[in-house]
Amino acid sequence: VKFAGTHLLVDLWGAEKLDSPELIDATLREGALAAGATILHSHFHHFTPNGGVSGVVVLAESHISIHTWPERNYAAIDIFMCGVCDPYKAIPFLRAAFSPSDVQVGEQRRGVTA
């Protein structure tokens, strides 16, 4: 079986500091590099009044996206990587930065062919 890439859907619950675009940017970049990915572009938007952050890091090997709801202490993160990258290696950086009480990880293999 061949597949185009591994797509992790990561939900953080009980998380902190989800209103900081700077911390989020730095954390996703650290995670991307630890996973072995090459960063091409990043963009983050800071919402008012709730302080939520939406953004993405575009990689040579796909992308990482994040959307945060600080008022619910919840963040929805996608880590999609193809090639030899290991997207799971980004997760410890999320735990360290945002101190979630619970982390849910779902794995989807995209582009599977026999």
Added chain:
Amino acid sequence: VKFAGTHLLVDLWGAEKLDSPELIDATLREGALAAGATILHSHFHHFTPNGGVSGVVVLAESHISIHTWPERNYAAIDIFMCGVCDPYKAIPFLRAAFSPSDVQVGEQRRGVTA
């Protein structure tokens, strides 16, 4: 049950014109607007030598991302929208632009709380 957003994982197979950043940008924008979303930012990267395109449209209501493999006629698209947007309304624009022979759609509800 409340949830933060609806996340569609859309895989196009047997698709055409997956090497055109301009067509991809226009198509994702049309789809975002048809779904009722507000576009904040977009960025697309065109790879050589295969002509693949990776990119994202950041929305006030989350994001649309795409990664294409023209040599396999395959594209992996995510349409993640919260609020009153209907992400399914973007799919006809993907069909019209890229003429896929098969479209697979998976739905994930992100941030579900009782």
